[in-house]
Amino acid sequence: MTEANISVFDNDSDTQLFRHKITLDKIKTELVNFGLTANQSKVFIYLGKYGSKSAAEISKALQLPRTETYHLVNSLQSLGLVVAELSHPTKYTAMDMKLAIETLILQQQSKINMLADKEESLSKMWKEIPFFAVDTDESKSEKMQLLHGVNSISIKIQEMITSCNDEFKIFASMSDVNRFYYSDIFDTIEQSTSELKLIISPIENSPEFLSEIDPKKIRTVSSDSNNKCFIINDKKEVLIFMRNANHPTRQIFAWWSDSETLVEMMSSLFDLSWEKGEASY
Structure with missing residues (x-):
C-alpha cells in the first residue's frame, strides 16, 4: 500500500504521516470539546485533509x-460542516x-441562549412546588x-466569593493563578466586600497582571511541589484541588466541603504559610 493511500489516523509509526497523526489527534480532541463525537471529528478531519470523498472511500480509509x-456524513451535513456534491456516487467535502x-x-x-430563556419559567415552576423536607439535625450536617x-x-x-464577607484565601501555584486570572476570579473578588490573601508557591516569573493586585495581599513561599492549591472562604468552606492547573483542563477536579x-x-496551614511567606515585591 502506498503512503498516499494510508489514512492519517493509522498507527504505523514508520510512516512520515505519523507525526501529523499526533497533531490531528489533538485537533480531534478539541473538536470533541466543541460538541462533535470522536468519529464525526475523524470524518471531518479526513475530508478536510484528503478532499472530496464518497461514503465508501471514507468507510474504507477510516x-x-x-x-x-x-x-x-449526514449528521455533519446537518451541522453545516460538510456539503454533498451532486455526483454519482455522492461525494462529501468539509x-x-x-x-x-x-x-x-x-x-x-x-x-445556551435557549436554556437561559427557560431559566425564569423553570425557577417559577420550581417555587410553585412546596418544600417537603423535615428540618432535622441531619439536614444541617456537614457537606x-x-x-x-x-x-x-x-x-x-x-459562589464562594459571593458568600464571602471577610477574607478570601487562595494558596496556589503560578499555573493556578494564571487560570484564576483568565476566569475573572480576581475581578470578582475585587468587586466583592471580601479581602484577598494570596499565597503563590512556587513563583518564578511574575506575570504583569499581578502588579494590578495590592502587593500587601500577596506572599510567596518556596516549595518543591507546585501541585498544592486550595481556597478558603471566611473559615466556613474550603475547596481543595486534587488535580490542579498542572493537569489538562478536562482532568482537573476539586473537593469542596x-x-x-x-x-x-486548612486555615491553620494557610496562616502558617502566610507568616513564613515573603512579600511579592
Whole structure:
C-alpha cells in the first residue's frame, strides 16, 4: 500500500504521516470539546485533509462500518460542516476549519441562549412546588462535593466569593493563578466586600497582571511541589484541588466541603504559610 493511500489516523509509526497523526489527534480532541463525537471529528478531519470523498472511500480509509459512515456524513451535513456534491456516487467535502469552528460556536451559543430563556419559567415552576423536607439535625450536617472540570470549579469559586464577607484565601501555584486570572476570579473578588490573601508557591516569573493586585495581599513561599492549591472562604468552606492547573483542563477536579474541622485545618496551614511567606515585591 502506498503512503498516499494510508489514512492519517493509522498507527504505523514508520510512516512520515505519523507525526501529523499526533497533531490531528489533538485537533480531534478539541473538536470533541466543541460538541462533535470522536468519529464525526475523524470524518471531518479526513475530508478536510484528503478532499472530496464518497461514503465508501471514507468507510474504507477510516475503517468505519458503511452504515455508520452514512450516518456520520449526514449528521455533519446537518451541522453545516460538510456539503454533498451532486455526483454519482455522492461525494462529501468539509468546510474550512475556521468557518467550521465559528459555526460550532454559534450553535453552542444558541443552545445556551435557549436554556437561559427557560431559566425564569423553570425557577417559577420550581417555587410553585412546596418544600417537603423535615428540618432535622441531619439536614444541617456537614457537606462535601466533588467538582470535575474548569467550568464547574470556576462556578463554585464564584459562589464562594459571593458568600464571602471577610477574607478570601487562595494558596496556589503560578499555573493556578494564571487560570484564576483568565476566569475573572480576581475581578470578582475585587468587586466583592471580601479581602484577598494570596499565597503563590512556587513563583518564578511574575506575570504583569499581578502588579494590578495590592502587593500587601500577596506572599510567596518556596516549595518543591507546585501541585498544592486550595481556597478558603471566611473559615466556613474550603475547596481543595486534587488535580490542579498542572493537569489538562478536562482532568482537573476539586473537593469542596463546609466541614468545620477540615476548614480549620486548612486555615491553620494557610496562616502558617502566610507568616513564613515573603512579600511579592
